[in-house]
Amino acid sequence: MLVPFHTSGTKVPLYFIHGIAGVMTLGRFLAQSLGSDQPLYAINANAIDRRETTVKDMAQMYVEEILNTKPSGPVFIAGMCAGGLAALEVARELQNRGRKVGPVILADPPGVPQGLVPQNQTVDAQDPVVASNLYQQVRGQLLDFASQPDNEMPFAVDDEQQVHLATLTGVKSLVAFCRHVPEIFTGTAVAILSPRRAANFFHPQMPWVKILPQPSMVFVLPHNHRELFQSGRHDLSRVLKFILDEAMNFGTSAGGVEKVQEFAHELD
8 A cells, every 4th residue: 555745856756665564654754854855655565355465466566556656767665674575576576667776775674584484484374373373463563653653554543443454464464574585686775774683684694695696785773673663763764865865876986985984974
């Protein structure tokens, strides 16, 4: 479900994909932080249906939503937490259709994608006990998000039916990410990481080295994963704005590298 926050502006549009529970909570905050000249769209997980959803299914739906709002021209795709994996799939499909994308922005993706954990492939999400546990887990996470005053929720928190439907949608999103085995992405990417996840991102024997074989620009911020999207979101937005403003320089010129180094020094 695509939610527009700024539809006008001269900059390249940014489409920011939800995290593992199906909601992109930073839309209103980023709209204020990035300014009215930055077109911004949040992508939340689509409403439930009867069929099982995969991350590639989700990516196809999101591509169609993006094309409906931006039929031509370049775009930026970002993903929140596990949503970075969906962002890579969306970018891949857009590139296959001849669209200019990038760099893909990964906001603290999991150090090890959940689909690479063997037991996640064998869990029966239809088992009543498992389904109940997943439901309670996602519901609790959504209500926790909703308790943060600056978060933007795509449903009415005081409407129990909407909370229920959002939870069911979030469970489908969680299951899809937990079963998704990422493929190699040969495009460019930029990662904004918490220190703990950065350790796995850089480790030569961990999955990200193979998923992103091209050199990637990485920012490590002094916040844990939860803080990065709450108390640390101002630092996150500063880095995001810098990436959007300087993206064309990443990996293409010495000047671009120098600007990144200068900006990293400012954050320290």
